[in-house]
Amino acid sequence: MSDDLERIVQRDLDRLPLLPPERWVPQPKRPSPLTPGWLRPLVLVPVTLMIALVAIAAGTQLADWRAQREPAAGRPAIGDPAGTPESRTPPRCADSVRPQSEITAAGLLPHEPRSPLLECVLIAERNSRVYRLTDGRSLKLFEYPGGLPVKPSASTPDQTGTRVIGGQSWSWLTINGQTVFSTTLSDRTYVDLSVPTGSDLNADLAILESIASTLRPSGLDCGTARMSNAGSPYDQALLDCVWAAYARGEAARLSITMVTTEGDPVPTTLLAVPGGRSIVIRDLTADNFSSPADRIVNTYSCTALTRRPWATDPKRYVFELSDCLGPALTATFP
Amino acid sequence: MQRDEWEALYRNSVPRVYRGLLATLGDPALAEDALHEAFAEGLRNPPARSENLPGWLFRVGLRKARRQRWPFSSLSGLEKAAAGDAITGLLDRLEAGRLLALLTERQRALVVAHYYLGLTQAETANLFGIRPGTVSATIAQALARMRKGASHV
Numbered sequence: 001m002s003d004d005l006e007r008i009v010q011r012d013l014d015r016l017p018l019l020p021p022e023r024w025v026p027q028p029k030r031p032s033p034l035t036p037g038w039l040r041p042l043v044l045v046p047v048t049l050m051i052a053l054v055a056i057a058a059g060t061q062l063a064d065w066r067a068q069r070e071p072a073a074g075r076p077a078i079g080d081p082a083g084t085p086e087s088r089t090p091p092r093c094a095d096s097v098r099p100q101s102e103i104t105a106a107g108l109l110p111h112e113p114r115s116p117l118l119e120c121v122l123i124a125e126r127n128s129r130v131y132r133l134t135d136g137r138s139l140k141l142f143e144y145p146g147g148l149p150v151k152p153s154a155s156t157p158d159q160t161g162t163r164v165i166g167g168q169s170w171s172w173l174t175i176n177g178q179t180v181f182s183t184t185l186s187d188r189t190y191v192d193l194s195v196p197t198g199s200d201l202n203a204d205l206a207i208l209e210s211i212a213s214t215l216r217p218s219g220l221d222c223g224t225a226r227m228s229n230a231g232s233p234y235d236q237a238l239l240d241c242v243w244a245a246y247a248r249g250e251a252a253r254l255s256i257t258m259v260t261t262e263g264d265p266v267p268t269t270l271l272a273v274p275g276g277r278s279i280v281i282r283d284l285t286a287d288n289f290s291s292p293a294d295r296i297v298n299t300y301s302c303t304a305l306t307r308r309p310w311a312t313d314p315k316r317y318v319f320e321l322s323d324c325l326g327p328a329l330t331a332t333f334p
Numbered sequence: 335m336q337r338d339e340w341e342a343l344y345r346n347s348v349p350r351v352y353r354g355l356l357a358t359l360g361d362p363a364l365a366e367d368a369l370h371e372a373f374a375e376g377l378r379n380p381p382a383r384s385e386n387l388p389g390w391l392f393r394v395g396l397r398k399a400r401r402q403r404w405p406f407s408s409l410s411g412l413e414k415a416a417a418g419d420a421i422t423g424l425l426d427r428l429e430a431g432r433l434l435a436l437l438t439e440r441q442r443a444l445v446v447a448h449y450y451l452g453l454t455q456a457e458t459a460n461l462f463g464i465r466p467g468t469v470s471a472t473i474a475q476a477l478a479r480m481r482k483g484a485s486h487v
Contacts, residue, residue: 017421
């Protein structure tokens with residue numbers, strides 16, 4: 001280690017005030033004047049349950065109210081800018097035992113159809129999801145950020161064509177018993193939707209067209225920002241945007257690029273997913289002054305996300321993620 | 335081991351262990367709770383050897399703090415919170431506090447164990463149940479981040 005850092009750690013930590021000696025060992029706990037200790041679980045459990053029920057009820061009411069009032073606020077549908085008031089995120093299928101993660105590994109909010117033709121979600125993982133349609137068939141949605149690499153196709157399509165949905169051109173084809181709708185969106189995400197080909201091709205194309213028209217990012221994109229260095233202030237409104245969405249049960253994404261002393265960018269992306277695993281992706285690959293072994297992309301997948309106010313300015317805060325899988329048990333953002 | 339005997343050993347280690355926990359956890363109330371939990375654990379299951387007692391207390395305290403980091407668990411009085419704010423403010427003003435704040439909690443724990451509690455990397459690895467190479471790599475990453483941050487704080 002650099003001796004200077006070691007000296008700073010030694011010197012400064014020794015300046016931290018100690019507890020008074022009478023608080024060095026735990027004192028016998030005094031019984032609470034309000035609730036005896038043995039009663040606390042009996043009180044806490046029902047109170048917690050009640051709070052959870054009230055929160056769920058309030059969240060549902062709020063979601064209904066928002067859906068009626070502003071059905072597509074901040075999340076324009078592809079091909080249907082106004083969205084449809086009845087469109088909702090499909091629920092998880094009761095008989096599904098497959099993964100239900102909601103986030104792509106590339107740090108983007110996945111696109112999600114909101115069509116009433118979708119009964120429920122069978123599988124949701126990384127770049128693909130499978131939905132059960134109301135007619136009983138399965139619909140597969142596949143997306144690939146950055147455009148699909150060209151690959152040799154082993155089969156030749158039986159039929160092909162194109163459709164324009166809300167100004168977006170989609171290709172369709174039938175191949176190996178599947179009818180596939182595909183396009184590359186303006187953010188260079190390749191998307192395809194496929195169903196097993198039924199007896200009526202036109203009916204299948206109409207179903208896929210209807211579902212494609214409701215496709216939109218599954219959460220709120222709070223934008224991107226750039227910090228000149230680790231200590232410079234960032235726009236707190238961006239963090240507020242994430243927290244507000246998270247608090248109302250909506251996924252949100254924010255990307256902040258820090259710049260090292262030498263000017264190298266360290267993009268860090270947060271995907272805040274209520275009820276799921278929130279993700280922090282820190283890309284150190286362009287940090288040319290770090291050890292080559294450290295130039296990696298660190299991904300933390302965490303179950304809890306909280307705000308931690310700055311001690312020096314409680315109006316500002318950072319996000320703290322805990323119970324993480326990845327390089328550490330906790331992560332902070334930005 | 336009798337309580338008096340354990341308490342005497344423990345009290346010798348408290349200053350470094352408490353400050354180490356405080357620097358790692360960044361929360362005085364949590365650090366105090368963690369210290370107390372480590373004391374209680376030592377009473378129930380004393381460590382096999384006492385020469386590495388600060389390290390043992392530090393590790394047990396951190397483990398307990400992680401399990402107990404639940405909002406209600408550290409609510410133990412307004413006076414404690416007020417004192418905590420003052421200490422947290424001091425930690426933020428100290429250069430080491432600001433540098434350690436750039437690290438993940440795991441990196442902070444290993445840096446504090448190695449450079450403040452004075453454990454060797456092998457002892458740190460043994461105590462935290464990880465490989466020496468992991469200790470070395472984690473500390474190297476932490477130092478790189480601290481060095482980078484040193485010019486800003």
